[in-house]
Amino acid sequence: MNGQVFGVGMKLAARVESVSPSMTLIIDAKAKAMKAEGIDVCSFSAGEPDFNTPKHIVEAAKAALEQGKTRYGPAAGEPRLREAIAQKLQRDNGLCYGADNILVTNGGKQSIFNLMLAMIEPGDEVIIPAPFWVSYPEMVKLAEGTPVILPTTVENQFKVSPEQIRQAITPKTKLLVFNTPSNPTGMVYTPDEVRAIAQVAVESDLWILSDEIYEKILYDGAQHLSIGAASPEAYERSVVCSGFAKTYAMTGWRVGFLAGPVPLVKAATKIQGHSTSNVCTFAQYGAIAAYENSQDCVQEMLAAFAERRRYMLDALNAMPGLECPKPDGAFYMFPSIAKTGRSSLDFCSELLDQHQVATVPGAAFGADDCIRLSYATDLDTIKRGMERLEKFLHGIL
Incomplete structure (x- = not known):
């Protein structure tokens, strides 16, 4: 046929x-x-x-190849990389995560996709400020949720306000997508703005997806505050999705991560185990070098x-x-x-x-x-x- x-x-x-x-x-x-x-x-x-990609990262991957790091690994990621990510989040972001809170994914994109599939059910609403990264609403749709888009303008620096979020919340709202520094605008929410948005999420019992893949690319003294570090209550309701692509020029390596509560990480790992399984083993050793060596x-x-x-x-x-x-x-x-x-x-x-x-x-x-x-x-x-x-x-x- x-x-x-x-x-x-x-x-x-x-x-x-x-x-x-x-x-x-x-x-x-x-x-x-x-x-x-x-x-x-x-x-x-x-x-x-x-x-x-910086030479020391490439050399670490080469060494891993020579050492035979070419076999299947744990679906959740190499233990040493999970630990390195947890330590980075503790050190740089004030987030008290351990290795069990980390899932290594095929790029930052898969971390968000896994999260959506693990958390969103048919009928759940997900608040997404616009302009947004192109894949956010599409991933919500694939999880059979409903994207709720909040527009912003050039006059307000493309930033959503706490009041806008508050007014968009309904009994069906489950998740807020929060991206700073932003793709596509490059805007960075100040620490005070982050805390104000975190407070709305806490008061409204919302989960927060914090996409922080551009966190190290800042100018003119701008500061990045991870929304989970805004308060203990925000920490309990936030999930960090990020990766190595932008900061370390590792776009083709496809190494990202999700960091959050252990039950969610286990659920996302189960999904990954039936979709892609582990991230390329020797690429993960390059990622370890990215975090453990000079910046x-x-x-x-x-x-x-x-x-x-x-x-x-x-x-x-x-x-x-x-x-x-x-x-x-x-x-x-x-x-x-x-x-x-x-x-x-x-x-x-x-x-x-x-x-x-x-x-x-x-x-x-x-x-x-x-x-x-x-x-x-x-x-x-x-x-x-x-x-x-x-x-x-x-x-x-």
């Missing part, structure tokens, strides 16, 4: 039909295809550091990000039709394109086709009047891209 006939009459599950494809990956794939054809594309679409590599990358950030922010705010708040973390700009009168998809499509600049439509993040640009690329590309973007704007305004 050939594939064409086999496909006739096939009915896909409703859960798949409800999920939108990742617009970020679609734009990035188109930009890469253009590059493969020899077209000079300035790509600001992917949230991926352009640095090589100078992080500071070197951060210095480069800071220079790129200054240049891109100044360039964007000097252009007609754009308004871009200053991001205090991560490596993204999220300017408003409202004055251009175009939808974000039309804007990004025209910009890529006419001037070979790849950006991501804000519609993917729940904000159709904005676009996202990643400055996790070299300064020369940023300079050329900003010149092309300005030329595009002059042509449409």
Whole structure:
């Protein structure tokens, strides 16, 4: 029987039909295809550091390979890595976790997916401030929950207020998704803002998913407070999802983690045991080296990000039709394109086709009047891209 006939009459599950494809990956794939054809594309679409993984991390993985660390491991992760993550969370975040509170996952994305499947039931509502990372609402849908989107604006620095959250809570609300520093906006909630939101969650008996994957990428003295450290009560109701991809330029290694109450970690481990099983064994030894050795590599990358950030922010705010708040973390700009009168998809499509600049439509993040640009690329590309973007704007305004 050939594939064409086999496909006739096939009915896909409703859960798949409800999920939108990742617009970020679609734009990035188109930009890469253009590059493969020899077209000079300035790509600001992917949230991926352009640095090589630090040498000591690579060497640790090589050593693990030579030592035969190539077999199945525990579904929850290598014990030494789980312990290293717990110690990091105690030391850097003031979160009193032990190794039993940690699940090592295939990237930060799987930690969130596992959490949703372990916690959300049909009918449960999950509060998600917008702009949001593209996968949050889709993961809620796959868990048969209902995403409740709370919009923010450039005028309020793309931050949700405690009162907004309070008003959105219903008897069905189970979880609040909280991401700081933010993808896509780069905004960082101050410690006082974090404490105020934590208080609302505690008073309303909400669980908190704290996505902290950009926590080390901060500028101008911005401070990161893990929401679980806001109070003992918040600690009891929070789950940290994070990973090594952004801080250590380890995107392709696929090592992340979930940290939370032991019963939840066990439930998420059970799900992982029947889906992916353990994370690549020798990659976990690279992650151990990332946490147990010098953090100078992080500071070197951060210095480069800071220079790129200054240049891109100044360039964007000097252009007609754009308004871009200053991001205090991560490596993204999220300017408003409202004055251009175009939808974000039309804007990004025209910009890529006419001037070979790849950006991501804000519609993917729940904000159709904005676009996202990643400055996790070299300064020369940023300079050329900003010149092309300005030329595009002059042509449409």
